[in-house]
Amino acid sequence: MRRWFRQYVDAAYERLLSREISGAPTHVAVIQDGNRRYARRNGGDAHDGHRAGVETTERILEWCNDVGVEELTLYTFSTENFDRPAEQNEALFDLLCEKLREFADAEQVHEHEICIRAIGETEMLPERVQNAVDYAERRTREYDRFVLNIALAYGGRSRLLEATRGVAADVEAGDLEPDQIDVETIERRLYDRPVRDVDLIIRTGGDERTSNFLPWHANGNEAAVFFCTPYWPEFSKADFLRGIRTYEHRAESWRRTRARRALALLAAVSEPDLPEARSIVDRFRDSLPTAERSDLEAIERADASNENGQGVEGIDSSGRAAD
Incomplete structure (x- = not known):
């Protein structure tokens, strides 16, 4: 009975891990x-x-x-x-x-x-x-x-x-x-x-x-x-899937880090570097938490204002909107 229950739990855990993995x-x-x-x-x-x-x-x-x-x-x-x-x-x-x-x-x-x-x-x-x-x-x-x-x-x-x-x-x-x-x-x-x-x-x-x-x-x-x-x-296969999940979390962390760095670059670097930073942000935008996406929107609004001659006030050197 105990062995059957263990196999049942393992199978259920394996199905759960399989659903959590997207790549x-x-x-x-x-x-x-x-x-x-x-x-x-x-x-x-x-x-x-x-x-x-x-x-x-x-x-x-x-x-x-x-x-x-x-x-x-x-x-x-x-x-x-x-x-x-x-x-x-x-x-x-x-x-x-x-x-x-x-x-x-x-x-x-x-x-x-x-x-x-x-x-x-x-x-x-x-x-x-x-x-x-x-x-x-x-x-x-x-x-x-x-x-x-x-x-x-x-x-x-x-x-x-x-x-x-x-x-x-x-x-x-x-x-x-x-x-x-x-x-x-x-x-x-x-x-x-x-x-x-x-x-x-x-x-x-x-x-x-x-x-x-x-x-x-x-x-x-x-x-x-x-x-x-x-x-x-x-x-076991469950162990293997846990390893795959570790890879996915690492990859997601890497994308988020790239997006955050590029977000800071948008406010801090010189004009020739901006196209690459914008490209990175566009690629990894969905990796950012909601609050940081708001920062990005603030930068984009500031960029639009700058193009209209209004400058980029309100954005600090970290890429975050100033209070």
């Missing part, structure tokens, strides 16, 4: 933490936890499709993980080989045109894992409706370091001028194919840190971050 991030990145702790708590070994976690991976692909996410990156194996006991890693490598080939042949992968890619120092992995990666990438290379990035032998700082070394080598060889270095120059050297900026990072297992995950794509885009306590095998 979805384009790219979600997940740190799948807690597989081993889940296994220990349930009397199993690390391999049992990883196998249980794969089931969650299969479900999150469905959830992404449900809400409209277009790219998913899973932090599956870091460069630091090589320091774990060999027997644990070998069992995980066997599981990766099995699931990569299984995913690459799965009917739903081809039905939804999922492109599977590995990012990271994959040459550090055992040959059998490299072969499985190559098989999955070849089988799905032509798809572009949804991208699944699997971070294997991945280290965010090491990728940035290698990209920087590549740029430095090109400059030294005379193939690249320093003033030609831009964002695209670095991004082309990070991965073989483009990776979108990350909109939302989810970490399971209770730790509140991003562990050097996609630092270039996350920090530059000011990604929203959602930390939650369930171990990865326990991660």
Whole structure:
């Protein structure tokens, strides 16, 4: 009875979250933490936890499709993980080989045109894992409706370091001028194919840190971050939707901040900057609270008066109407 009631409550909460969500991030990145702790708590070994976690991976692909996410990156194996006991890693490598080939042949992968890619120092992995990666990438290379990035032998700082070394080598060889270095120059050297900026990072297992995950794509885009306590095998659709809601709140806050800054600019900056400020306000007008929309209307009335030679008295430097 208690289990049935819990399932009923969870289903109701999931429906509520689904109604609250009006949009979805384009790219979600997940740190799948807690597989081993889940296994220990349930009397199993690390391999049992990883196998249980794969089931969650299969479900999150469905959830992404449900809400409209277009790219998913899973932090599956870091460069630091090589320091774990060999027997644990070998069992995980066997599981990766099995699931990569299984995913690459799965009917739903081809039905939804999922492109599977590995990012990271994959040459550090055992040959059998490299072969499985190559098989999955070849089988799905032509798809572009949804991208699944699997971070294997991945280290965010090491990728940035290698990209920087590549740029430095090109400059030294005379193939690249320093003033030609831009964002695209670095991004082309990070991965073989483009990776979108990350909109939302989810970490399971209770730790509140991003562990050097996609630092270039996350920090530059000011990604929203959602930390939650369930171990990865326990991660539910309701947890996923809570993460999406966190992203939406962050995006709304960003729009409101942009609108407020532009609102202040309308009263404080020079004439050449005003068109851009007005454009930002027009785009994000609906993000402002009602009281601040009144301030905007006051500025617009003042602008109209100014055009008629009456000046802009009554508006202070913060963009708010004076009492």
